[in-house]
Amino acid sequence: MKLGVLTNLYGQLSLEDTLKKCKALGIQGAEIGCGGYPGKAHCDPEKLLADKQAMDAFVALFQTYDVELMAFACHVNPVHPNKKIAQAGDREIRNAILLAEKVGVDTIVTFSGCPGGCPEDQTPNWATCAWPTDFLQVLDYQWNEVLIPYWRNLGEYALSHGVMKIAFEMHPGFCVYNPETLLKLRAAVGNVIGANFDPS
Secondary structure, three states: OOOEEEHHHHOOOOHHHHHHHHHHHOOOEEEEEEEEOOOOOOOOHHHHHHOHHHHHHHHHHHHHOOOEEEEEEEEOOOOOOOHHHHHHHHHHHHHHHHHHHHHOOOEEEEOOOOOOOOOOOOOOOOOOOOOOOHHHHHHHHHHHHHHHHHHHHHHHHHHHOOOOEEEEEOOOOOOOOOHHHHHHHHHHHOOOEEEEOOOO
């Protein structure tokens, strides 16, 4: 087992100062925010993918301070019913996957997302009960028409780029929010789906 940290904790510091601090504290690895809720304080995939010199400098920092780049964190809602939000989330997570491929990282941490309750919705609808039966219709739409198709597609994309693990933070407000829902999506999509266990 290795001790790692999600570097958003040190978002006010530069990446170099963050890695210096990690080394001084005996932290062996880092999960780097690269989009969505974690932000891009230490890593902007679009910029790094477009600039080999910047990419090389980014990778070299981890080698200099002997801190392993363990995962990229890109917590987005790529199935948001607002198409602009969904498209932005999808673009960010795909860029995170491309960056992971370039630097040899095999894990992306994210949220499952939460669709609306029907195609006409503009806000997510977190349905967590089966009665009244309206909620069964919501859950059927969300899982069978949106969530499973999306993650099957993205799972294949991830695997084709060497990302073997999409680790979901199980979080209220999203379709994957407990072990049962995580295992349900994993059964439908495959072993590329896993957990980022955050008990906080």
